[in-house]
Amino acid sequence: MAIDLPREIALKTIYDINEKGAYSNIALNKQLESNTLKDVDRAFITELVYGTIKWKLSIDYVISSFSSTKLKKISPWILNVLRIGVYQILYMDRIPESAACNESVKLAKKYGHAASSGFVNGVLRNIARKKESITYPDKQKDPTQYLSVKYSHPDWMVKEWISAFGFDFTEDLLISNNEVPDFTIRVNTLRTSKEELIANLSENGVQAEAGKAVEEALILKNPGSFLKLDSYKMGHFQVQDESSMLSAKILDPKPGDLVVDVCSAPGGKTTHMAQLMKNKGQIIARDIHEHKIDLINEAAERLCISIIKAEVYDATMVDDSLLEKADRVLVDAPCTGYGIIRKKPDIKWARTMSDIKEITDLQLKILNAASKYVKPGGFIVYSTCTIGKEENRDLVERFLAVNKDFSYEEFGELLPDVLKEYSRNGYIELYPNINKIDGFFIAKMRKRG
Numbered sequence: 001m002a003i004d005l006p007r008e009i010a011l012k013t014i015y016d017i018n019e020k021g022a023y024s025n026i027a028l029n030k031q032l033e034s035n036t037l038k039d040v041d042r043a044f045i046t047e048l049v050y051g052t053i054k055w056k057l058s059i060d061y062v063i064s065s066f067s068s069t070k071l072k073k074i075s076p077w078i079l080n081v082l083r084i085g086v087y088q089i090l091y092m093d094r095i096p097e098s099a100a101c102n103e104s105v106k107l108a109k110k111y112g113h114a115a116s117s118g119f120v121n122g123v124l125r126n127i128a129r130k131k132e133s134i135t136y137p138d139k140q141k142d143p144t145q146y147l148s149v150k151y152s153h154p155d156w157m158v159k160e161w162i163s164a165f166g167f168d169f170t171e172d173l174l175i176s177n178n179e180v181p182d183f184t185i186r187v188n189t190l191r192t193s194k195e196e197l198i199a200n201l202s203e204n205g206v207q208a209e210a211g212k213a214v215e216e217a218l219i220l221k222n223p224g225s226f227l228k229l230d231s232y233k234m235g236h237f238q239v240q241d242e243s244s245m246l247s248a249k250i251l252d253p254k255p256g257d258l259v260v261d262v263c264s265a266p267g268g269k270t271t272h273m274a275q276l277m278k279n280k281g282q283i284i285a286r287d288i289h290e291h292k293i294d295l296i297n298e299a300a301e302r303l304c305i306s307i308i309k310a311e312v313y314d315a316t317m318v319d320d321s322l323l324e325k326a327d328r329v330l331v332d333a334p335c336t337g338y339g340i341i342r343k344k345p346d347i348k349w350a351r352t353m354s355d356i357k358e359i360t361d362l363q364l365k366i367l368n369a370a371s372k373y374v375k376p377g378g379f380i381v382y383s384t385c386t387i388g389k390e391e392n393r394d395l396v397e398r399f400l401a402v403n404k405d406f407s408y409e410e411f412g413e414l415l416p417d418v419l420k421e422y423s424r425n426g427y428i429e430l431y432p433n434i435n436k437i438d439g440f441f442i443a444k445m446r447k448r449g
């Protein structure tokens, strides 16, 4: 009775994420890189990992309805075996229930003690048999619990969003957060054109179509192992969501500018800005984490960009050598990341409500320090990949209340046509349920000349 390798790899990855706090993308890449696997197995593992993490709360609700042992009393390995099993039974049409149960039982034998496999077998077969009769919390009696369990989001998060956006918007948002996002790339126009890249990808069996909004965006329908593509290795594209591309578009750097990007790693927006600057001028690209500086340099080298100077620097500290020197400054701040839950579902479980105070203090400190580098008449863009006003609109308002020499700068003309209507006189809020791209906030301000 050999264990199915893809399921075992998925189990180990999920264990690392749930029990050791590993980031989903990093934990998964580590496992995929250290095992030789066929594309079909890689895809299966990826789906199992992301699916199980995404639906964790709903899955746990079902397990606790069917298990006589409380969740807290189940050993972490066995609980994660059950989670993967339930995910296959409830959320994957193409997996026979018998395979989901049998393979989970084998894993339980290896990762548990003698009684574990019988327990897993009993719980999973029961769920498979009675899945049509599972009941969820009542929508009228407890709308928060209903949304939380139905769409697998923490109840405190659902509560916050209902009070900020209302019930219907929140339900739509939760549905979108559970969808698989487009795989979007940015054409590196320094190296190729959109048409050339589409043709090249097609020759290599990858189908690409125009992005939803941004001119240089393409959506890959079957990216597979894109890292192996020559066009990737030769720097003809960068993987990046369209929302993220908008930060550079809105900052609108020109060839010859001096740009300071204070939170730059891994360099998605920095390299986009270099592209918009036609690789002329200079970008000082900073990040607090030394190991991440390599990522910026690697991206710049692959994309054939020479104007980026990457360095370690804590953005909360003011660097006197740059005072009023920069034409444009980008603050792509560290944030809670609630706009990218589609891509990193573990964000839902890693955060707590109390994170907000600490993160907004950091964001304001960074924005204050970075604003000192803007020359009179220059511009600063503040962006986050999160939704919720504390880290976004409120934060910019707090900054503007004190820094009277800055004011919102309208940027509607810089937006793609389909997004112009969302421009709000100096800022834009994007949501996956409305715009079908990552949730983002981008504000632009000008320093009085």
Ligand SMILES: C[S@@+](CC[C@H](N)C(=O)[O-])C[C@H]1O[C@@H](n2cnc3c(N)ncnc32)[C@H](O)[C@@H]1O
Residues within 6 Å of the ligand: 244, 262, 263, 264, 265, 266, 267, 268, 269, 270, 286, 287, 288, 289, 292, 313, 314, 315, 316, 332, 333, 334, 335
């Ligand atoms: C949202 S990410 C930046 C993404 C990047 N702009 C891109 O487009 O690829 C935020 C970054 O801020 C960095 N960071 C966090 N605290 C910082 C600080 N005090 N100073 C500088 N960078 C910081 C993180 O390491 C992280 O790489």
